[in-house]
Amino acid sequence: MPLDTVKNIVLVLSGKGGVGKSSITTQLALTLSLQGYSVGVLDIDLTGPSIPRFFGIEDSKVRQAPGGWIPVPVHDAQPPLPPRDPTTTTAQNPIGALSCMSLGFILSSRSDAVIWRGPKKTAMVRQFLSDVLWPDNLDYLLIDTPPGTSDEHISLLETLLKTVTPSQLSGAVVVTTPQAISISDVKKELNFCKKVGLRVLGVVENMAGFVCPNCSECTNVFSKGGGEIMAREFEVPFLGSIPIDPAFVYLIEEGIRPVYPQGTLIAGKEVGSQEVQAQPTSSSVNGQASKEQTSGLLVDKYRSCSLSPLFDGVVSGLVADIASRRALP
Amino acid sequence: MAPSLEPLPEPIDFTAPLKQAPKLVAPEPEHCPGPESNLAGTADSCAGCPNQAICASAPKGPDPDIPLITARLANVKHKILVLSGKGGVGKSTFSTMLAHGFAGLDNLENPVGLMDTDICGPSIPKMMGVEDETIHVSATGWSPIWATESLAVMSVQFMLPNRDDAVIWRGPRKNGLIKTFLKDVEWGELDYLIVDTPPGTSDEHLSVNSYLKEAGVDGAVLVTTPQEVSLLDVRREVDFCRKAGIRIIGIVENMSGFVCPNKKCGYVSQIFRASTGGAKKLAEEEGIPYLGAVPLDPLIRLACDLGESFLDAYPDSPASKAIRKVVEEVVKTVGGS
Numbered sequence: 001m002p003l004d005t006v007k008n009i010v011l012v013l014s015g016k017g018g019v020g021k022s023s024i025t026t027q028l029a030l031t032l033s034l035q036g037y038s039v040g041v042l043d044i045d046l047t048g049p050s051i052p053r054f055f056g057i058e059d060s061k062v063r064q065a066p067g068g069w070i071p072v073p074v075h076d077a078q079p080p081l082p083p084r085d086p087t088t089t090t091a092q093n094p095i096g097a098l099s100c101m102s103l104g105f106i107l108s109s110r111s112d113a114v115i116w117r118g119p120k121k122t123a124m125v126r127q128f129l130s131d132v133l134w135p136d137n138l139d140y141l142l143i144d145t146p147p148g149t150s151d152e153h154i155s156l157l158e159t160l161l162k163t164v165t166p167s168q169l170s171g172a173v174v175v176t177t178p179q180a181i182s183i184s185d186v187k188k189e190l191n192f193c194k195k196v197g198l199r200v201l202g203v204v205e206n207m208a209g210f211v212c213p214n215c216s217e218c219t220n221v222f223s224k225g226g227g228e229i230m231a232r233e234f235e236v237p238f239l240g241s242i243p244i245d246p247a248f249v250y251l252i253e254e255g256i257r258p259v260y261p262q263g264t265l266i267a268g269k270e271v272g273s274q275e276v277q278a279q280p281t282s283s284s285v286n287g288q289a290s291k292e293q294t295s296g297l298l299v300d301k302y303r304s305c306s307l308s309p310l311f312d313g314v315v316s317g318l319v320a321d322i323a324s325r326r327a328l329p
Numbered sequence: 330m331a332p333s334l335e336p337l338p339e340p341i342d343f344t345a346p347l348k349q350a351p352k353l354v355a356p357e358p359e360h361c362p363g364p365e366s367n368l369a370g371t372a373d374s375c376a377g378c379p380n381q382a383i384c385a386s387a388p389k390g391p392d393p394d395i396p397l398i399t400a401r402l403a404n405v406k407h408k409i410l411v412l413s414g415k416g417g418v419g420k421s422t423f424s425t426m427l428a429h430g431f432a433g434l435d436n437l438e439n440p441v442g443l444m445d446t447d448i449c450g451p452s453i454p455k456m457m458g459v460e461d462e463t464i465h466v467s468a469t470g471w472s473p474i475w476a477t478e479s480l481a482v483m484s485v486q487f488m489l490p491n492r493d494d495a496v497i498w499r500g501p502r503k504n505g506l507i508k509t510f511l512k513d514v515e516w517g518e519l520d521y522l523i524v525d526t527p528p529g530t531s532d533e534h535l536s537v538n539s540y541l542k543e544a545g546v547d548g549a550v551l552v553t554t555p556q557e558v559s560l561l562d563v564r565r566e567v568d569f570c571r572k573a574g575i576r577i578i579g580i581v582e583n584m585s586g587f588v589c590p591n592k593k594c595g596y597v598s599q600i601f602r603a604s605t606g607g608a609k610k611l612a613e614e615e616g617i618p619y620l621g622a623v624p625l626d627p628l629i630r631l632a633c634d635l636g637e638s639f640l641d642a643y644p645d646s647p648a649s650k651a652i653r654k655v656v657e658e659v660v661k662t663v664g665g666s
Binding site for chain 2: 015016017018019022047048050053054110111112113114115116117118119120121122123146147148149150151153154177179180181182184185187188189190191192195210212213214215217219220221222223244246249250252253254
């Protein structure tokens with residue numbers, strides 16, 4: 001079984017659609033990779049695969065090898081990148097390899113609808129779990145899921161519980177947005193986890209607040225704090241609130257390295273830079289973004305994103321939590 | 330077994346009449362043609378399935394429930410689907426607003442119905458402020474929940490013993506419930522029946538389409554947000570509508586532009602930036618009508634969380650105006666009363 005040598009399997013779940021499961025999966029993967037772990041991302045959203053788009057590898061195709069499919073590499077293991085802050089003296093981690101598998105890589109056209117009923121989806125999920133040749137000794141396999149608690153989820157859990165050891169299956173990160181509508185769907189997902197005996201590693205509240213790029217006033221577009229209250233109610237850890245950052249969207253959509261106006265504070269740290277003469281939006285006015293803005297690996301550019309330090313904290317917490325569980329007899 | 334790189338495309342016959350699903354003795358296997366399909370029990374992949382004999386010997390001919398559905402919905406003037414390949418773009422929010430918008434039309438003769446086919450993540454009851462209601466079943470059928478005098482709602486949420494219970498159902502069970510919603514709910518005379526769907530192109534969508542084929546669907550309203558990640562999934566939904574022969578009434582761009590609520594600022598941010606031209610460009614490319622853009626307004630979120638009608642609470646906001654315009658467009662397109 002290709003999953004045999006995978007060390008930790010983490011599911012990213014949410015009862016609600018569009019709350020940022022794929023976006024969170026992407027950032028968890030990039031951050032894990034920055035911390036030096038080798039990561040695989042499996043996208044089992046069959047009717048709406050977004051992972052290829054998020055990693056900017058939409059044109060890639062899966063290769064076939066004897067015995068299975070070879071996942072699409074995002075980047076190979078890298079030597080440490082130069083530190084962002086030249087004054088820092090702490091040693092940088094080498095970058096772990098990152099690869100992805102999604103139905104998007106198999107479709108012949110990106111706008112093809114995948115119109116499948118349950119049994120066919122079940123078959124595909126099983127095939128993804130049994131036939132993808134992940135690199136040996138993969139540190140983390142992140143599984144991005146579609147919204148809901150239906151065929152894909154049931155099949156995923158059935159297969160995982162049958163084929164991997166309990167110590168491999170670390171648990172689930174549950175994503176929500178702060179508004180009540182989303183919370184009520186996500187509570188269903190938490191009950192799903194309870195029912196199937198899947199450990200909830202924690203709840204991430206996404207899209208909590210939006211800082212106006214013009215006047216720096218923070219607006220809670222989709223309310224705030226709902227995720228934390230829910231986590232408390234279900235007695236699961238709360239991993240943190242992630243604000244909306246348009247610069248992250250530009251990074252994903254156009255590959256532009258995030259830049260912030262001077263004076264932007266994230267977690268008490270200045271992330272703005274003086275060289276920025278205008279908002280990132282100006283690039284669309286000029287037509288094309290400059291080469292300098294778009295060059296480099298996604299993982300390197302992500303380091304400039306204001307969300308990167310937040311995820312660094314979230315991931316460090318998760319890694320420590322998973323490790324401490326493993327240490328238990 | 331060596332995995333095949335080309336599991337697609339498997340043609341789906343949208344026009345084939347469905348037959349009644351037989352009672353199965355084992356779960357449907359991989360590559361099952363579907364127990365309701367005409368190939369049930371006879372397809373190549375049926376060999377060795379414990380259900381084969383049951384499927385093959387099940388009564389042939391169209392599902393006898395389909396005429397019942399058609400009869401039940403005979404007094405519904407317009408049936409409109411709300412679709413989107415992507416989750417969280419505002420299908421339910423928009424369905425709710427469309428329902429409130431229709432219900433507020435001056436020349437409305439009969440009530441408006443709103444059916445929630447999102448079985449695993451029902452949002453409509455909360456948005457309508459009827460989350461804690463339960464369904465009454467009488468000899469003639471199930472009574473829908475009346476959110477207002479002129480607005481009837483049906484959702485799986487009304488059937489759950491606890492509000493937060495997860496509905497962990499596979500496809501066939503979801504199909505069965507959707508059929509019940511269409512066949513056994515006393516919708517009565519309606520001017521509009523709006524069908525809200527879950528994201529994707531799977532069981533729920535296929536079922537709604539095949540059950541309503543006879544009764545006739547006026548068309549589908551597609552909802553998207555401006556960024557390419559969302560448009561990508563909506564393209565797939567357009568492809569689905571084409572293949573299934575569902576007319577596309579038009580596409581609505583939701584969450585397009587966010588006006589900073591700071592009075593002194595008022596800066597319009599493109600939170601979900603349309604790097605590829607947004608819904609308008611997609612509409613042009615695909616040759617489908619563009620119904621308009623609804624701005625992102627935190628008050629919409631608030632109204633939905635409280636179960637109020639945004640249109641009634643904030644009739645003068647730019648978002649309300651945009652929604653009314655879309656409602657008018659839809660009414661015009663379907664030739665409504």
